[in-house]
Amino acid sequence: MSLPSYKDAVKRLDPLDFVAGYLSTRDLLACCLVNKNFNSVFAKYLWENPLRIIGNGAKRIPFHLEKYRLLSKSITATRESTKRLVETIDYRQQWIPKMYALPKHISQRALTMDAGYWNSQRIVYKLLADLPTHFLHAKFLFLDDIEFPASPAPLSTCRPLLVSLRNCQNISMKLSPEDAADALGEVIYLDISHTALRDSYGHPIYSPAHLMLPALRILKLQRVGLLDSDLRSLLAASPHQLQLASLDVRDNKLTDGIIPDLEHHLVWRLDPTSPPPPPSSATAPPNIYLESPPAYTERPRAEDEQQETFIRDSPHPPPDDPESFAASAREHANPGDVMPYAGLTALYLSGNAFTSDAFLRLLKASDRLQVLDLDAPFKETKYSASLPARPTTDEHPAEEHPHPVTTATLLLSLALSPRLSTLRVHHALITHPSTSYHPDTNPHLTSLTLTSIPPLSPLPLIKSLKSFLLAAASQERAISLARSDEGEGGRRGVKVRPGLRHLRLELGGAGVESVSGDRDADA
Template sequence: MQMQMQLQMEHPPSYQDAIRRLDWLEIVAPYVSARELARLCRVSKRFYHQFAPRLWNDALPLARQLGLQRDDGHEWSVLEHLDGLRAATRLLIATLDLRGFGMDVQDFFFGGKDRSRSLRRLSSTFPNLRCILLDDNQKIDVAQLASPEEPGSLAAPTFQGPMLLSMARCRTELPKNFFESLYLKHIIYLDVSDMPGALGLVLVQSPTGPQLTLPDLRILKTQNRELGDLTAFQLLGRKQLWSLDLSRNRITDRLIDLMCEMLFDAGIPRPSSETHFDVEGALSYPLEGGNGFYGRFGFIKESEWSATFSHPERYIADAPLYLQDYYGIPRPFARLDGRVKIKDDSADSIKTILSVGWGCTIPSVDDVRALDVCRHEAGITHLYLNQTNVSASALARLVRTLSGQLERLECDSPLLVSGNLREGFLPPRWIPRTARLSGILGLAHTFRPVISSNLQVLRMHHSLVTQLPSLEATNLSTLENLWLAETFLLPRAELAYPQSFVPDMNPRLRSLTLARIPRYSTGRLISKLVRFLKLAAAQEQAIQETAVSARRGPTKLLGLRHIRLEFEPETREGLTNYTDAASLLEMSPTEFSFYSDWKSSPASTPTLTPSTTGNAPPASAKQLPDDVNGACANNNASASASRRALSPPSPAPPPHESDSVRLEPFPPTETRYTYLPCVGTWKNGTQFTVPVWTGSGTTTDSAPISRQQQTQHPKSVVVDEYTRLLRKHPALRTNVQPASPCHVAAGVPPGSYIFAAAWEAVLAPPDMRHPTREELEGMHDVVAAIKAYRAGTRRAYEMAQKLKGVSGVKLGEPPHSHWTGRLEVSMRVVEEGDLSGKLWQ
């Protein structure tokens, strides 16, 4: 009923439909229970005309609604072997949803008669079939869909064919000409994830060409199909797509380069952001230049309030935008008002839109094709890049290039490296060859409305909020990787990239999923997650208190209403065979240090420690101290002081030729410098010169940083280390980029350009050591701490309501600070042979 009302709102009825007199059966039909539909169909022809389409629209889920299980013999009699129904009744079936049926579905539908012809008979048996969902069925030969039993009927003008086809995890390899079938010509939603065979040979390299294969395709899901960059780019050549899932494929930054090139050549006009300058700031492009690493050079010009996200009207939705009909021409990019819910590209949602579902009548084909999900859009709005080899810098470059086009973005494990992962350009040498470092640091501003104005759903690595990258060294246990990352990498990330994502950075964002969160923590990770929940509660309170005229006034944004925390699997089993600290002392450094491949000298180098870090080693207490609500705590002592010398990175390879950058050498005798000229060529052939900021100009190579400087001046510590790295390692003078708001917060002058490779090298930790067994045993369960905090705030909120009344308690108000949005906690369970894992709530 709700979906039918939504369809009517999106596509109003015609004048004839609006003025015709309704039958009273049409009014009461949506409220009739599933058990009464079959009985009402037997009353009269009039009743049959009203209730039979609702009964047979989606028959299999209706069987579940009736409580019929596999072992219940009544299931067979109710569904009557669908191929034996009357022709008029079979015309009413719009959905064939076989998900979740554990029986032999071919026996079920065709009574064991001639199994080889089962799917070939769909076009003749169910002519009005719109949705086919065959997920996880191992016995069905889905290749038979391409060769229907009566191909002559497919050429009839009235034939429509299915519009949704989901075959995820089916075990049949599709033939090369599968999608050339006329039966599948009008597919809008296609899911071919986790199927054997190369998708490129089937869909991309079709003899008829991608322009003629599946011309109506809008949503494509291709998880785990061994797609490479070029094949994926060919899929993107289908410009009618608005949702594309490339997760768990061999995707690298090369695909991002190709996408940015395509968007640059297309010259798609984007709306000016000056309209919302006071609230959000504006994009500024002082010169026509850029490079392959960053893209077009630009800055965020901040207003009086935008840098602190404190404008009093930041929660006010945009005024409605009225667009004329372009008569088939693709509509230009439009900024959503912040209240309109974006399209849902899930199989269940599209199935409901196309056939509405059991208990409802089937909408006409013309009404369905007029909906937004079936229309040609201005480009990709839903993009999934989970578990790929895309770097965080490349992802940010794509978001900036799309400039507000994305409405949903997922990338749970971006590589924390600068530059492109293409041939001839390697990651910084301070990252060990046996380790993978993933996360997204210093790029929270990319998801602000000034750049991502339409973004409403975001799934990203948890470091977006926690500033904690994920370390995966192959010669260390998972628990050791967690301890090392939180102890040595997190303090440096807090200094080099002090700005993390907070809810008020983008009040238009409704759903945020933080992925790959470690299950155990020394305490600081827990504190950051708790702080984020408190900020979400503070945003909720601020939205409630925002004054808006009750009559004909502007509407308010909803703010962040859904937070999902996805945790990694259990890691305590790593302690079973953990080597005791005493025996570690007998090992050589190369046996327990995964940074043994560094080619560095222990020359006099300054240390780098945040002001919040103490001098004591990590605490080994097994219980967290109580916080304000008695549920969680901030264990700042968990991060040890970085008192050892910073090992300098080895020289990095020269920049890629496509960057077209020429650097002027440092003056050999000059000791006080702040800028270095950098000459480059942009894509249109225009040469430009930018002064790249090289630091304070006061640091010398041999001047150590004192403990007092580290404690009192954290910004100067980062700047001095950046300067020292540029002096000592000229190969780090690569990847020029404009200073972001995060760099400015760390001490870079606003409006400057920096060498991103050198700034990233500031993250290089000192000589690392193994944790002791006691330190690992003292790590705390993050899931238990979050659940305890959540339960504590809920109890305090409910108690305050009892004392003051429901109307007397403000949302998110201390001391309860309870956030009333939907918080989900999920765990990724990795099964044998399944590297992707599954989530349970």
């Protein structure tokens, strides 16, 4: 996306823009017919996503399909100035479930869903498959739940920033290596979750290395049957060691063997062999809730090191969903500026065969992680026993072989993980008897999710959760007091960390053991 002109940059915002975001499709159309000034403001909101306009309206399938037929016939006669207003091409059939008043009979209901849902979806894509060739300025392309025909790709098509291919078939028709340098050369956000990369016999049907597009920054591969070898070849195809900013590989078949490859795409600590100890009370800042300003960091560069010497801090984690990415792309002329080349800062690894060693190794390798989703249970291993124990204090005496929870508490502290804002982890971090983790361990953390909590929890576990909630309430009062004392909000006011704002408890899940040892008693 090009930078705005000087005239557009200094032009005052039209008050009509504030109103347009709250109007329905019918109201937007009525406002476009008022005069030329109204049309110039409201037309861009009306044509932002044309398929959404067709999807809103009647509840009968033939009426909707007739609308799609009319659009497919009239699109060639549409003015080029109108085509330029289209930003999103969304084939997701969100309106189909609302169109059916399902019969009460189960047999009729199954027949309706099988014949109506899938056939209408295929007809819609067949009628409007060439939309990307007409709307060349579209930036967000959603092709979820579509079976692509084996036909050659068109010569001219749009160059999107976001491509979503969730639960698609024949993705090689859309992600061919020939198109990677041309039509997909500007893709920053790619989602192919729930798409099979292997056939029923385990043979690869699409090379994961072809997914590494030239400008790709956010990659989502959730539930695609990914193996260590697949992810290893994908990371090896990256043109830059710090290119990827967010990687979602949840619910796959990955193991701890892939962790060394992930470490190469992280910004390492100053001394990755021995993390610095947390500051003592004599050198600690007077208020842990005051946030330091972002700055460039100069790192010592070894002879064989390939990472950049200067790494710029990213104030916000990479967008996690298409809506937030689209909003960020519209706000910034160059979406790449929102995500500087700082390596992997958002990792979603839950649902694999990882152990607690992977959790500890990633936190030990880098202090740049902003989002970490890894719910592996904390179990003692040779690696966790080899890690150095935390410094000895009066409250915490020295431990010969610290538990992984103790080591994780140290690595999650504000001194060692100053940028971590979102964490999804096993509940043992809070409920284990040897834990000392509390909200003030890292006041920069704003979202914490505890997984695999037994539905019938024992009393010590409930007491641990209750104590943590009381500590979070105390933190909120302390932060409120810090804001009033430091005068946050002024032009030169000190920024105060928000503290823990979201606490989620996930009951059940894989690996949850019986509380009493008797399944009948638990039931």
